[in-house]
Amino acid sequence: MRPRSRGTVRLGSADPKAAPLIDPNYWADPHDREMSIRGLKLAREMMRQAALKPYVLAERLPGPGVQTDQDHVDYACSHAKTDHHPAGTCRMGSDKDAVVDPQLRFNGIDGLRVVDASIMPRVVSSNTNAATIMIAEKAADLIRDMIRERMPERMPERMPT
Known part of the structure; x- marks a missing residue:
């Protein structure tokens, strides 16, 4: 994924020891939200393939309650992690x-x-x-x-x- 959303890093204060104010602003761009929706749906589809049936008892994540596009975005926003790069x-x-x-x-x-x-x-x-x-x-x-x-x-x- 090549995110398009842009965050900010700003000085927290004039004190050089103070932590900066970091806002990654994930999913601000609609394209990033769409890619997250597609990725989650693709992962779900892959896990439903016949070859994996013997190994997958039930869907755990994102879970059967995640159905609409907005559900997928909400799930991504609350569960996604950064690679810290x-x-x-x-x-x-x-x-x-x-x-x-x-x-x-x-x-x-x-x-x-x-x-x-x-x-x-x-x-x-x-x-x-x-x-x-x-x-x-x-x-x-x-x-x-x-x-x-x-x-x-x-x-x-x-x-x-």
Whole structure:
């Protein structure tokens, strides 16, 4: 699933030790609700197949009381869990609303870059680890190139591997 709903992460207070205000805003987009309905119905259909009959005594979840599309959405909203791979909380771009620029520099704070899954515009369809490693590799290239440009005497022509 590639969710379209967008949540928010905001400062809770001026105190840097204070927890942020996080609203994942799951299912805000109608497409996400529709995909949840379809997924639950597909799982139910799969469990009703003849090949599984000997192993399935009765439906436990979501349960026989879940029938309408709204029932399915309500069930998803109350039972779904996250994989804890948040992404996209620090939008990258060239416009005024972007949090980081294409060089991964945090807008408004010199010397700070954001180098993690938060700059991804959308969640990838796999574990976020590989994509985050690629972001880190690109950041290393950007930082190395910046140092080479500003202080060429401090950087060898070729980095040892």
